[in-house]
Amino acid sequence: MTADAPSAPDAPSAPDAPSAPFVPGAAPVPxxxxxxxxxxxxxxxxxxxxxxxxxxxxxxxxxxxxxxxxxxxxxxxxxxxxxxxxxxxxxxxxxxxxxxxxxxxxxxxxxxxxxxxxxxxxxxxxxxxxxxxxxxxxxxxxxxxxxxxxxxxxxxxxxxxxxxxxxxxxxxxxxxxxxxxxxxxxxxxxxxxxxxxxxxxxxxxxxxxxxxxxFFGKMRKIHETYALPAAAAVLTPESLPRASTGLAADVCYEARAIWGYLHDSMHYQGLWPFDENISLKMNWFVGLLEEIKVDAMTVLACADSGLVPFADEQIDMILLERVFRYPQADDATRNFDSGTGVFLYSWFREHGALIGSPEDGGLLRLDRARALEALRTYVTTMEKLEAEVTTDDEYRSRAKEMVRRYLPEGEPGQRYAFTEDQRVLLRAKADLDRLPPLEFARAEW
The missing domain is CATH 3.30.540 (Fructose-1,6-Bisphosphatase; Chain A, domain 1)
Structure with missing residues (x-):
């Protein structure tokens, strides 16, 4: 270890020729x-x-x-x-x-x-x-x-x-x-x-x-312990996304790290890039829409480009994490990430990607193709909003108005309240809350 570790290097340039199919390797700790x-x-x-x-x-x-x-x-x-x-x-x-x-x-x-x-x-x-x-x-x-x-x-x-x-x-x-x-x-x-x-x-x-x-090495255990059971309590078995289930440790790490890279790169795209509008994008309502947008763009890059390794694994991981795991937080109605998941659940419901009635324990069917189209519509909607607003105040106002269509006002001190339909997301919460905290050590992937 050195006292003056270098800053992150510039991104390497693209190879001159198409690369061979990617196969991850082990990453032993010295x-x-x-x-x-x-x-x-x-x-x-x-x-x-x-x-x-x-x-x-x-x-x-x-x-x-x-x-x-x-x-x-x-x-x-x-x-x-x-x-x-x-x-x-x-x-x-x-x-x-x-x-x-x-x-x-x-x-x-x-x-x-x-x-x-x-x-x-x-x-x-x-x-x-x-x-x-x-x-x-x-x-x-x-x-x-x-x-x-x-x-x-x-x-x-x-x-x-x-x-x-x-x-x-x-x-x-x-x-x-x-x-x-x-x-x-x-x-x-x-x-x-x-x-x-x-x-x-x-x-x-x-x-x-x-x-x-x-700490992407923690992802596999988190995903399998929380995201999958939370989704299985809501979705019909045949519609449950499974490409991110049972991954080898190094594959899960690679997929999650690539998701992280793509997600972050998408923050710098468009008319209101994050680095030029940090204060604005830190607003709770603006930031919530921004997080969904960049994950939606990541999913679409995986689905459309044919260039992303572990594309299906990333798509399913994003859907399961964002919609089903994030809302399980104890402070969900104050938690930023939880709000993105609850919002996206209702967006999918509105756009025909989650079909059925959750009443009396009924399971919902996830239509994956419609989910991708719903995300495409979301990105188009956000790009239209960003093209129409001209000031930070106008952006914040429009963002709050859009969020409130899906996340209604909550009690004092809360950012929003779950609707009756949205509460289906919490079916597995009591069981998940009884699990002991996950423990990570010794370079566990």
């Missing part, structure tokens, strides 16, 4: 990295787990004691020594400064780890990355908040990236596909897949996003 993982798992991770259990969701420690301060000091010293031993002096210095400032302010104050956030450098493909900070581990096992967490991961881009970069250029690719090797409970338990700079506890607001790290 033995020396497993040794480092074992060391962190034995020494640092237990300390971090003890400390995060003392925190509130905003990162503060209520009625902090001298023992809490001593524990945080041990975490600082252990992690900083590990950073320095692996040539990551900048991250060590940032961590020490952030921890010392927090201790000086008092652990009852909210943590401010902007230095650690900004010192994190993007690893090159095939290189490891380690990070420690209070960070929002979205969709992890409760408790979730700006609690202290750490992870060690290996960057492993899909083997098909060179082909994808030629066929589907990404003008500003800043995403990293990772295999989680070890980590504290926020990362090693539950379904947290992402680390963004804005997830790190800090007083200032992020103005750019130099990294977006995705």
């Amino acid at each position: 033995a020396e990295l497993l040794v480092e993982a074992d060391l962190l798992t034995r020494t640092l991770v237990p300390l971090v787990n003890r400390f995060r259990a003392r925190q509130q969701d905003d990162g503060t420690v209520t009625d902090a004691t001298a023992a809490d301060a001593d524990l945080l000091g041990r975490i600082r010293d252990t992690a900083a020594a590990w950073y320095r031993r692996n040539g990551l002096g900048d991250q060590a210095d940032a961590l020490v400064a952030d921890v010392d400032a927090w201790l000086a302010a008092g652990l009852g104050s909210r943590p401010h780890f902007a230095r650690s956030r900004d010192a994190l450098r993007v690893p090159a493909d095939g290189e490891p990355v380690f990070f420690l900070a209070p960070v929002q581990t979205t969709n992890s096992a409760p408790p979730v908040g700006k609690r202290l967490d750490c992870f060690l991961a290996l960057r492993k881009e899909p083997d098909a990236l060179a082909q994808m970069a030629g066929d589907f250029p990404h003008p500003k690719n800043n995403c990293q596909a990772l295999v989680l090797i070890t980590g504290s409970e926020g990362f090693a338990h539950g379904a947290c897949l992402v680390v963004f700079p804005e997830n790190v506890a800090a007083h200032d607001k992020v103005t750019e996003q130099p990294y977006a790290m995705f």
Whole structure:
């Protein structure tokens, strides 16, 4: 590991000739990295787990004691020594400064780890990355908040990236596909897949996003544990999408990583690209429509181009994850991703892609061809909206109006309420909630 890991390289150019059919290969974690993982798992991770259990969701420690301060000091010293031993002096210095400032302010104050956030450098493909900070581990096992967490991961881009970069250029690719090797409970338990700079506890607001790290190695277990049962409780057996079921670990990783690449590249297409309209696209209503749009564009690229490896696997994975898994969140009526799934469910119902009556336990039939056409119609609808609006305020107003046609107003503090028809999506929730949190360790795909 080096102190100054390079930024993500420019996308490689397309090959001169058509590539051979893609076959994924294994991605073994280097033995020396497993040794480092074992060391962190034995020494640092237990300390971090003890400390995060003392925190509130905003990162503060209520009625902090001298023992809490001593524990945080041990975490600082252990992690900083590990950073320095692996040539990551900048991250060590940032961590020490952030921890010392927090201790000086008092652990009852909210943590401010902007230095650690900004010192994190993007690893090159095939290189490891380690990070420690209070960070929002979205969709992890409760408790979730700006609690202290750490992870060690290996960057492993899909083997098909060179082909994808030629066929589907990404003008500003800043995403990293990772295999989680070890980590504290926020990362090693539950379904947290992402680390963004804005997830790190800090007083200032992020103005750019130099990294977006995705633990795609966790996807297979998440998909099979939650998405498939949630869909099976709603859909007729013959119409249940199955191309993403029972995938080999490396195939699932490749398919999910390619989905991630395509999804992110689609954010930069069209009249209102994400990078030029970050503040606008962070609006809850605008962002919800944007997320559905880029996944719809990804599905259509898989269905229409003939250029995307694992196209059917990605289509079915996207449909199952977006429509059936995301709405299972405990905070679904406040959760951004859940809202996209509930919206898309009703969009499919309206466009004849989900057929039947859910009353009295009736199952719905998913018409896959109509689902693809419904997504095509959605993209056309969004492109028309974006062509007609001329200001941010007009965009926000139109987006809210469109979302409210499918997601009605909810109770105070909620973004929306489930309609009676939409509640069919929650049939499996009670059973899924009884499952123990998923656990990930030792570079599990």
